[in-house]
Amino acid sequence: MPVVSEGPAHGHAPALEVRGIVKTYRLRGALFQPKRTLTALGSVDLAVQRGESVGIVGESGCGKSTLAKIMLGLLAPDSGEVLMNGRPLAAMGRLEIGRHVQPILQDPYSSLNPRKCLGDIIALPLVLHSGKTKTEIREEVLAMLETVGLSRGYAQRYPNQLSGGQRQRVAIARALILKPSLVICDEPTSALDVSVQAQIINLLIDLQNRLGLAYVFISHNLAVVEHLCTRVAVMQTGQIVEEADTDRLFRRPQHPYTRTLLDAAMTQVGRDGACAAAPAQTSPA
Numbered sequence: 585m586p587v588v589s590e591g592p593a594h595g596h597a598p599a600l601e602v603r604g605i606v607k608t609y610r611l612r613g614a615l616f617q618p619k620r621t622l623t624a625l626g627s628v629d630l631a632v633q634r635g636e637s638v639g640i641v642g643e644s645g646c647g648k649s650t651l652a653k654i655m656l657g658l659l660a661p662d663s664g665e666v667l668m669n670g671r672p673l674a675a676m677g678r679l680e681i682g683r684h685v686q687p688i689l690q691d692p693y694s695s696l697n698p699r700k701c702l703g704d705i706i707a708l709p710l711v712l713h714s715g716k717t718k719t720e721i722r723e724e725v726l727a728m729l730e731t732v733g734l735s736r737g738y739a740q741r742y743p744n745q746l747s748g749g750q751r752q753r754v755a756i757a758r759a760l761i762l763k764p765s766l767v768i769c770d771e772p773t774s775a776l777d778v779s780v781q782a783q784i785i786n787l788l789i790d791l792q793n794r795l796g797l798a799y800v801f802i803s804h805n806l807a808v809v810e811h812l813c814t815r816v817a818v819m820q821t822g823q824i825v826e827e828a829d830t831d832r833l834f835r836r837p838q839h840p841y842t843r844t845l846l847d848a849a850m851t852q853v854g855r856d857g858a859c860a861a862a863p864a865q866t867s868p869a
């Protein structure tokens with residue numbers, strides 16, 4: 585079945601565009617077997633407009649994280665190109681990429697240095713790259729803590745003194761300190777309790793409204809994607825098989841695989857009760 589696609593109207597250059605991305609992995613064969621290649625992405629096209637949030641959904645192994653790594657410049661595609669605000673990512677250095685795009689990942693704990701206090705963790709990109717004075721950096725970090733819903737006193741705490749939700753707030757602060765226009769969220773709430781998930785999702789929405797961020801939001805939780813994203817791309821075995829505005833995709837899915845995914849999610853919600861569904865109003869974790 586051909587790709588079912590309803591992209592948005594284009595104005596100026598998108599925050600992110602991937603064109604014809606192909607990525608294969610070489611798999612080691614057993615001793616007497618030849619090496620094999622696995623096609624993780626087979627010609628993926630996707631555009632994310634400024635300030636937009638695009639969900640990427642699909643079953644485990646369909647290529648979502650591979651695509652995220654390519655969008656972040658952490659993995660080179662075999663072919664195709666990634667453009668950030670119209671400029672090829674391949675022509676940018678690490679710092680320039682970091683000013684455009686930052687990740688927020690599933691497990692904030694493993695990415696927070698346990699020996700450093702939170703202020704230093706959040707400040708690191710500024711210390712390395714900004715050329716700002718210590719006083720300016722300190723003030724920016726303290727303001728960023730407040731932006732993500734933590735008081736200034738948290739600057740002196742350490743990662744092991746925080747709850748999971750607080751750690752994810754620190755990871756968000758660190759991602760935003762260089763003021764990127766795009767954030768790639770790869771399962772940012774799936775390691776958190778349901779009530780804390782809701783708080784982090786609401787924080788992401790609030791930050792998007794305040795800072796005009798664009799999000800690529802990868803999640804297995806379709807209810808969260810429906811709540812947060814304006815557009816959704818559905819991936820199956822390394823291909824985007826359907827892409828549409830969230831409302832249309834959830835109400836009138838066109839591709840059989842999208843229908844299967846939505847049916848499976850409905851069955852899951854039926855089994856678990858409504859708790860896996862969209863975030864409610866809550867106070868900070």
Ligand SMILES: Nc1ncnc2c1ncn2[C@@H]1O[C@H](COP(=O)(O)OP(=O)(O)OP(=O)(O)O)[C@@H](O)[C@H]1O
Nearest residue numbers: 609610622624642643644645646647648649650651
């Ligand atoms: N470094 C690697 N070497 C070999 N194969 C890999 C590597 N990374 C991923 N793969 C394979 O590529 C395919 C896509 O993996 P990827 O992690 O991108 O999928 P995913 O949709 O993010 O899955 P999940 O939702 O479980 O994280 C899978 O078949 C996976 O086993």
